[in-house]
Amino acid sequence: MSVIDIFHAPRGFVFEDFETRGVLTDRGEVTLRYPVLTPETVQDLCETTRCNRSQTLAAYSVEHIVDIIGEAVELWTNPDYEGRQIAESLIPSITGYDATMTRIELKRYMRMFRRRELLRFLDDELPSPRMLDEYRPNKSGGYTRLYGPDLTFHVFSSNVPGIPVWSMTMSLLTKSAIIGKSSFDEPLMPVLFARSLTQINPDLADVLAIVPWRGGTVELEDVAIGEANAVIAYGSSHTTEAIRPRVSAGKPFLSYGARIGFSLIGREALRADTHVQTVHRMAVDVATYDQQSCLAPQTIFVERGGAISPAQTAELLASELDSQQRKYPRSTPSDTESLAIRRARSQTEMQALFMTSMTPDSAAQADPQAPFVIESPQGTDWTVLYYPNTSSLPSLGTPLNRTINIVAVDQLKHALPTLKPYREWLQTCAIATSSSRLFALAQQVGEYGIDRICPVGEMNRAKSGWHHDGGFNILDLVRAVDIERNTDRYADTFDIDYE
Template identity: 30%
Template sequence: MTVSVSWIPDWCESATESFTLSHGAREWRGLRPTDWAATGDGLRRAHGRLRELPVRRIVEAIDVVAERWSKRDFPERRAAVDAATQVTGMSSETVDRALDAEVGNLRTGSLIAALERELGDPEVLDGFRGGATAVGPRTALAVFSGNVPGLPARSLVRALLVKAAVIAKIPAKEPNFTAAFLRTLHDVEPRLADAVVATYWDRDDDATLSAALEQADAVIAYGSDQACAAIRAKVAPHQIYEEHGHKLSFGVVSDAYFRRHGPAEVARRIAADCSDFDQHACLSPQVYLVVAEHARAIAEHVADAMRRAAADCPAGIVGHHDATVLQHRRLIAEWRAASSPTGEVWAAVDGLEWTVVLDDTLLPLSGAGNRVSRIVAVPDLDAAVDVMRPYAKHLQNVGLGAVGDEFWRVAAELARVGVSRVSEPGRMSRASMAWRHDGQPRIAGLVRWCDVEGTGR
């Protein structure tokens, strides 16, 4: 039996057409609505039923789904992992760890914490509380990218928490997760899953994008800067717009942090940050900036730690283009190291599983991921911040290895530069639901408020 990569509720199935996604010899099929006006009407009716659910019932249902997906032997998860390994090239252990991280964010404690942080009282979504209520959009259009397995769950759940129906464009690079997650959600609480249509259209299919946009009160876009710009240009003034474009992340290690934890532990944490998700997430560091006194010692230990990380969680298959880029990056690094008394390169002997580069200059950032740990020596933390300033427009996450007042001083400066998340080294890829994703409140950003004043009640 062929399992569809789309999720089309029963009320929508009569007006659909088929599509096929392929990767190598594998093909996946799904359905796409043909009458978007009727689909929009159906979603608005589903939104009415969704509005009847108390927010805590929504949280409870999502928690049950997350509990099922937290088990690695859950059939829907195993099938999704198998498909993701074929499309992304990641190892099954890498995909499983990605799902562990994403699904782990969807438990009751995490969801309530995120709601309370952004809205104060989650029950303002159910009606007036203290003279105020928060109302989510009737329908949100979410255009997802597939660089991290399980990533669509984050925005999908945020939209459902504010009781918005959703049109989800699934990512071609990882098309199976969204529909599988929604099938489980339907088993737990049909009113939630029936308020979602998950399908696919080609990137250059402007007609379908425009038709879907006409049904939406809010738009959530993931992708490259160019892809997001194409969507942004079509967004109407009345539509809420949320964008997650190209982002960069860095790591930093101070003298005090090095002395507190030692080179082996610091290296283990750096290797974890550079290995998680095969370094394909925006949260993953492109570079670790290390005080010059300890840069070589850390780089040497990172090479050993990267080797152990690859044994514990195998790297994925690097595609032909990425392999060429990675080999070119290695050659440039080796050439620079040969002409520098401080530079050096360590790498997997018989493959591209991992690479460590030690340099005293930040070269232009090229290539994406594939477990390349670039250690760049800097004089001090102020110099590290200065290195990041030219990338302010795209900065997202910094793994800040610093101690005490030094930590808070540098964190404050990073916030002013443009960083939206500061974490400890070793935890860069583990962002919580409470994080204001890319610096904006992503739950509160979807709602509008109504306040009652001066009624004499």
């Protein structure tokens, strides 16, 4: 039986006690080991990582940091790399996600952090990446330097493997030390990423401390929140809102809670020559990580007038989801989640029942404009809930776990008023329309609070540099210091040979 440490600490840092838990994999049982933490331990980790940061990372150029991260990520492009093999073996066993899907998605995700992607990201977000290193000329005629936090406290979520890598990378680019609280539901990826950095540059890895503890352990969280200069929290809205009031005013707090994604499918994407691929891509968006990502769709609006109707689209999507289930079986939901899915099915069936009319011979006849449910042959593996118009849609959200709303609209713009009550929850919108309609539709959708528009089939694959929840990844963490225009010229007057 092998033992895997699900924590990372700077070199020389010693934990006194450990606990373990077993995970059953297809290769036998694996023991996960993690330290027993006290407020004093967390305090020591904060002080150690901050001290290491001042001695090393603070002096690194941002380009050097990019090089280190890029080299670490290149390790993950090798299928034989030990960290990748551990991830591909253990993460499906811990999370319940399909092993093949996890392998494919992790491979795609890690490639977002290659050197060329990070350089593109920095150039997109900052007027000059070297402002993270030194004072650089700004457009007002002066100079600007950007300073990141000395220490950032991260609360990682477990819904999608790999997300902590994004958060850690953003902090490292601002030259911040990191104390990360990982989740027992997926504690591996942040630790494996830290180990990759150790292989390339141990000094940089010494500014990282990744340790798991149970959510809501206030005495540990309060120490980390108090010591950190910035806090980044992922998780449910309950999790992020519980942390918010404990972060002092003026300290950056970035929270990424639950969100709702949706799709807009135009009639041109449902032509005889396009509808098969469109429906397949819709199914990929729904099936990937079982909609647990905040990027995933929960409702799909389908425009009438294509070669296939919205109702036929729902039927074809159900067939595609069944294929996805055979290819990438869904993880096992909790009893509460299964109950929520069955309740959503029943509510839609009841709507259809109320719209049923009785013929003169007392035979029940379903209204062709009534909602309907298409469900998986086995349990709650997948569910398609069809609604003939926006007024019959009970909610933009679903119980997830491959449960999707399909809503018919005469024109895509008719879907937009439905979004208004969900403004604070919206994030990603996938669009399948012709280029002649794309930008006008994007202009309208953007007014409803979303922050990302992407192709159908790529909702769960955000590109490097996207503005998460509409904010900035680096600019929201740093503070700017300006040397105002003419300050340098005034300083010149004190030179001995100034004329």
